[in-house]
Amino acid sequence: MEIRQLRYFLMLCNELHFSEAANKLGISQPTLSQQIRVVEDELGVPLFDRIGKKTVKTEAGELLESYALQIIQQLENAKNAIADLANLDSGHLRVAVLPSDLDYRLTSLLIDFHKDLPNTKVQVIPSIDILNKVLDNEVDIGVGLAIQADPRLNHIPFFTETYSLYINEEHDLAMQDIISPEDLTMIPLVMYPKGFYGRDLIDDWCKKQEITIHTIMETGSATSLLQLVKEAVGATIQPSQLIESLNFPGIRAIPIKDSPIRELEIFYRNDKYLSRAAKTFMKRLEVSF
Incomplete structure (x- = not known):
């Protein structure tokens, strides 16, 4: 069985359509069909059931897919490790981060990282779906709110912070030293939309506090x-700490009693080779917050 055939097989697993898989591979449909038959003949079992125009994986196909993904990943790891050794500072690093309130913190980190590895191309990708970007190998590392432990991932906690109420300094409550959760129910709020990590964290905290906030x-x-x-x-x-990083005169940040807390972590696939660039970025991240 050849690596090329495994790649063909995995593309068909992903598309479950011979024509579309062949098109993405840049080969003809008969060529793809013939190569899949070669693999099936070698293994002695069908990998796909073909029911009319519908293609589904057999149990053997599901099993081979799991092993083929590991084989291809290990091959990529080997290539990346050798390239890392040969090229040292060059390379490509892709990092998924929370949108909005995390991006402003990264500028100074990126400047320092560039000084360390000036030839490394860095892509910082804002996303509210960091987990799947990491699992699907669309990025090398993810930086976001702590997630439930996943056996496919390595997790590195690196920062914890509380939340405050940001209010116009002319507001009636602006001189208070602390805001109670109940106070928040009386204040019109401007917030992230539902589905954003930061908003979901606040909504979950509100449920625990048995309060309802109102956004305008x-x-x-x-x-x-x-x-x-x-x-x-x-x-x-x-x-x-947001107010310390953004220059917005006329605004006060008031601590919230029993505040929401967010825990940030770095996570990456535990079967993925971690390049020197990724390790350097992660180290910079841990000391920058």
């Missing part, structure tokens, strides 16, 4: 939310 406007940008607060459109609930 939702955007996906921390900067736009703080601009709305500055213009007294509403208040917002954001990580407590």
Whole structure:
């Protein structure tokens, strides 16, 4: 069995359609069909059931897929390790991060990283679906809220912080030293939309506190939310250290009693080769927060 045949097989597993798989592979459909038959003949079992135009994996196909994915990943790891050894500072690093309130923290980190590895290309990809980007090998490492332990991943916790209420300094509550959860129910809020990590964390905390908050406007940008607060459109609930990094005069950050807490972590596939660039980035990340 050849690596090329395994790649053909995996593409068909993904597409479950001979024509589409062949097209993505840049080969003809008869060629793909013939190569799949060669693998099936070698193994002595069918890998796919063909029911009319529908293609489904057999139990043997499911089993081979799991092993083939490991084989291809290990081959990629070997190539990457050799390239890392040969090229040293060159390479390509892809990092998925939380959108909005994390991106502003990364600029100084990226500057320092570039000084260490000036020939490494870095892609920082904002995403609310970091986990699947890591699992699908679309990125090398993910940086986001702590997730449930997953045997496919390595997790590295690196930062914990509380949340505060960000409010216009002319607001009636602006001089308070601390805000109670009950106070939040009376304040019109501008927040991230539901589905954003930061918003989901707040909503889960509200359920535990048995309170309901009310939003009057939702955007996906921390900067736009703080601009709305500055213009007294509403208040917002954001990580407590956000105000230290963004210059927004006219806004106060008031601690919240029994505040929501977010834990940030780095995670990456445990079957993936971790390049020197990835290790350097992760080390920089751990000391930058």
